[in-house]
Each structure stands twice: as C-alpha cells, then as structure tokens.
Amino acid sequence: xxxxxxxxxxxxxxxxxxxxxxxxxxxxxxxxxxxxxxxxxxxxxxxxxxxxxxxxxxxxxxxxxxxxxxxxxxxxxxxxxxxxxxxxxxxxxxxxxxxxxxxxxxxxxxxxxxxxxxxxxxxxxxxxxxxxxxxxxxxxxxxxxxxxxxxxxxxxxxxxxxxxxxxxxxxxxxxxxxxxxxxxxxxxxxxxxxxxxxxxxxxxxxxxxxxxxxxxxxxxxxxxxxxxxxxxxxxxxxxxxxxxxxxxxxxxxxxxxxxxxxxxxxxxxxxxxxxxxxxxxxxxxxxxxxxxxxxxxxxxxxxxxxxxxxxxxxxxxxxxxxxxxxxxxxxxxxxxxxxxxxxxxxxxxxxxxxxxxxxxxxxxxxxxxxxxxxxxxxxxxxxxxxxxxxxxxxxxxxxxxxxxxxxxxxxxxxxxxxxxxxxxxxx
Numbered sequence: 470x471x472x473x474x475x476x477x478x479x480x481x482x483x484x485x486x487x488x489x490x491x492x493x494x495x496x497x498x499x500x501x502x503x504x505x506x507x508x509x510x511x512x513x514x515x516x517x518x519x520x521x522x523x524x525x526x527x528x529x530x531x532x533x534x535x536x537x538x539x540x541x542x543x544x545x546x547x548x549x550x551x552x553x554x555x556x557x558x559x560x561x562x563x564x565x566x567x568x569x570x571x572x573x574x575x576x577x578x579x580x581x582x583x584x585x586x587x588x589x590x591x592x593x594x595x596x597x598x599x600x601x602x603x604x605x606x607x608x609x610x611x612x613x614x615x616x617x618x619x620x621x622x623x624x625x626x627x628x629x630x631x632x633x634x635x636x637x638x639x640x641x642x643x644x645x646x647x648x649x650x651x652x653x654x655x656x657x658x659x660x661x662x663x664x665x666x667x668x669x670x671x672x673x674x675x676x677x678x679x680x681x682x683x684x685x686x687x688x689x690x691x692x693x694x695x696x697x698x699x700x701x702x703x704x705x706x707x708x709x710x711x712x713x714x715x716x717x718x719x720x721x722x723x724x725x726x727x728x729x730x731x732x733x734x735x736x737x738x739x740x741x742x743x744x745x746x747x748x749x750x751x752x753x754x755x756x757x758x759x760x761x762x763x764x765x766x767x768x769x770x771x772x773x774x775x776x777x778x779x780x781x782x783x784x785x786x787x788x789x790x791x792x793x794x795x796x797x798x799x800x801x802x803x804x805x806x807x808x809x810x811x812x813x814x815x816x817x818x819x820x821x822x823x824x825x826x827x828x829x830x831x832x833x834x835x836x837x838x839x840x841x842x843x844x845x846x847x848x849x850x851x852x853x854x855x856x857x858x859x860x861x862x863x864x865x866x867x868x869x870x871x872x873x874x875x876x877x878x879x880x881x882x883x884x885x886x887x888x889x890x891x892x893x894x895x896x
Contacts, residue, residue, distance in 0.1 A: 471675045473530035478539055478806040479729035480655035485588060487659045493673040493694035499525040502689050502698040504678045507537035509830050510704035511661040512845020518668040520853060525696055529677035533658030535708045536837060539808030541757045541769045543747045544650040545595060547571040549816040549834035552614055563861040568618040574839025575648050587660030590762040594746035595649025598640040604751040608644040622647040635748055636741045637793050651747040651759045678712055687826055702848055703829040707809035719819060719867050720832045722809045724773035726782045729804040730766045738764040741794055756789050778807050810835050820862035
C-alpha cells in the first residue's frame with residue numbers, strides 16, 4: 470500500500486499540525502470526486518462544499534504534497550503569459566473575462582485566510598526586479614496593461630527605489646505590487662483542507678487514482694477502493710501521470726529547486742529585505758526569494774525539463790543566492806528540495822471537460838499559487854451550471870508539444886536556452 474510522506478522541505482519541517490487521514494478502502498458514493506489535494510483540488514472542493522455539494526478528494530500522497538506545498542510561496546498576479554498574449558488567442562469577451570480573473574486569485578487566498586483563520590504567515594507586497602532597461606520597459610508596459618484592466622496597486626521603482634526594498638546592486642529598478650505577497654504554502658493548503666473538512670468534505674490520503682471508469686456514472690478506482698460519483702474533477706497537474714492520456718500529451722512536468730538557510734541574524738534579515746516583500750526577477754529562467762516568518766532566506770530558481778531530480782540542489786541554487794546576496798556566503802543551508810510544476814507549450818493553463826462529466830485544470834506553467842485558486846472557483850461554477858468563465862478558459866487552444874512526448878524535453882530545453890541567452894546578452 471502507498472505511504473508517501475512530504476518532501477523534506479522547510480515547509481514540511483514547519484507545518485501546522487494536521488490530522489492523519491485514512492486511505493480509501495472499499496466503495497463510496499459522492500456527488501463529485503476530486504483527484505488531487507493541491508490548491509486546484511482543494512479550492513474546487515471548498516467552493517463546492519460551501520454550496521452544499523457532497524465532495525470527496527483522493528490524494529495520492531498527503532495534502533499539499535506536490536507543487537502546492539513546495540513552491541516559493543509567492544502570491545503573483547496574472548498568468549505565466551500575460552493578458553496581452555491571451556487577447557491574441559481568443560475573442561474579446563473571453564479575453565475580458567480572463568483579464569478580470571488575472572487579479573482574483575490573490576483576493577480568494579486572502580478571503581480564505583480571513584474566513585477560516587488559516588495561519589500561514591501572510592505578508593503583503595511583491596517585487597518584480599529588472600536587471601536592465603529592456604526589462605524596465607517590459608515592466609512599464611505591464612503596469613500600463615494591468616492598470617488598463619483595473620489593477621492599480623502598482624508602483625515603479627527606480628534604482629534608488631529598489632535599493633530600499635532589496636539590498637543588492639544587481640537591479641536597475643523594478644515594480645512593486647502591493648496586492649502580491651507571500652505565504653507558507655503548505656500551511657495554506659492544510660488550512661484549506663481543514664476548512665473543507667469542517668463543511669463535511671472527506672479527504673483520502675495515500676489513495677492514488679489508478680483508473681477512471683468513464684460513462685454516465687463514472688467510477689474512480691484506487692489501490693483498495695473506488696468512488697462512484699456524478700462528476701470528476703482532475704487536479705493532479707504535474708503528478709497526474711498517464712491517468713488521462715489525452716491530458717498527458719499536452720503538458721510536461723518540470724522541476725524547480727529551492728533552498729532555505731538557517732535563521733538569519735534579525736539585523737541582517739532586515740537589511741536584505743527591509744519591508745519583508747518577496748522578490749522575483751524578470752529573466753525567462755527567473756530567481757525568486759523571500760524571508761520566512763523565522764527570518765530564513767528561501768531562494769529558488771532553475772528548471773529541470775522532464776522533472777528529473779538533481780543530485781546536488783545546493784550546488785545549483787547557492788551560487789544564485791550569493792550572486793544576489795554575497796553577504797550570505799557563511800550562512801548554513803538547512804533545507805534543499807525540488808518539486809514539479811506542469812508546463813504547457815503556450816505557457817497558459819489548460820481547462821476543459823472530457824465527455825459530459827470529467828472536468829480538469831492543469832498547466833499553471835510556474836504561476837500556480839494564484840491561478841489555482843481562480844481555477845477552483847471557475848470549476849465549481851461550471852459544476853453549478855454557470856459556465857461562462859469556465860468557457861473563457863476552455864476557449865484557449867491546447868497545443869501538443871512538437872514531436873510528441875519523446876521530443877518535448879529537448880524542444881523545450883532548446884527554447885529555454887535561447888531565452889536564457891537573450892537575458893544574458895540583453896537582446
């Protein structure tokens with residue numbers, strides 16, 4: 470029988486207490502079966518439970534085991550490709566709906582934290598840091614685009630301005646988004662799971678879905694049980710495997726690496742990030758970092774296409790951190806880990822329905838903390854018969870990778886090499 474613990478991350482080491490949840494044994498019946506207890510699954514299930522649906526979640530490992538409990542913990546608005554890219558791929562009405570939803574995820578997260586008293590170290594404020602004037606131009610254009618769609622909590626930072634929020638000489642400027650911020654991501658997932666259970670929802674851990682029996686009354690099979698239901702929501706993202714082959718062909722798991730230092734001297738922590746904002750840079754293969762509630766530096770970056778686990782994460786990430794903060798050269802690293810996100814060719818999420826009763830959302834492409842919370846609300850709306858926003862997402866084309874699954878890793882790595890080279894050469 471499966472028994473998969475959380476990855477050995479700082480988040481798992483500092484997680485709030487959480488009850489032991491049984492594996493599914495035998496047969497149950499429910500209105501809706503959700504596959505995956507990450508943010509997409511939890512958000513969907515919680516919205517549905519709030520509206521009176523009977524919902525069961527099947528989780529292959531533990532709540533928040535995947536990207537939802539391992540990510541950088543940053544609340545970042547919009548999608549991995551911005552609103553202007555979406556406007557080129559769908560009609561005006563759908564683009565308007567998606568533009569409005571681009572800033573909804575952070576609000577949902579804050580609503581959940583407040584309503585259910587979730588203790589997850591919420592801090593407001595996120596910074597996009599630019600290495601050169603070309604990137605500053607992109608940020609100015611992004612600010613104008615977001616403000617056009619009603620998002621106004623933005624401030625451009627010149628060189629002196631960004632030095633006040635980040636103690637490094639690497640950046641020429643940046644943009645501050647006060648509706649951004651950061652959280653302890655695993656504790657957010659655990660809090661959302663507890664909220665769902667408080668409304669009568671049931672979560673089965675260590676219960677990977679092994680097969681879906683399609684039809685008018687679908688059945689989801691696990692190693693020791695099965696769920697009969699009216700609808701299925703597939704929310705496995707990078708850890709779905711080949712459960713639904715038609716989804717696996719259109720996205721690729723990718724790994725990102727993170728380290729966490731020992732607790733810093735409080736004066737040093739305050740010097741590095743005086744306002745306690747989170748930061749991500751503007752490179753294609755970007756770095757991201759922030760302080761934890763106990764003043765550790767969390768620093769992440771790098772992408773491994775095909776989701777292979779590197780042997781020495783510290784060797785990959787520590788030089789990046791020291792390039793930004795040379796004053797951390799003698800600081801000990803307490804945790805390193807890797808986790809997978811799901812990349813699509815368009816870098817836009819894939820939302821849709823298979824047949825009449827299998828709904829899915831996947832492919833956050835590294836931008837999932839806020840998007841998944843929107844997706845959960847949208848999927849729940851569709852299951853309640855309000856499909857306008859769901860249809861807007863579903864209108865986006867779902868491109869397969871050229872050459873199929875065999876060539877998607879080298880193809881994507883080649884593209885990333887090209888954009889990384891452009892970042893380095895400032896072209």
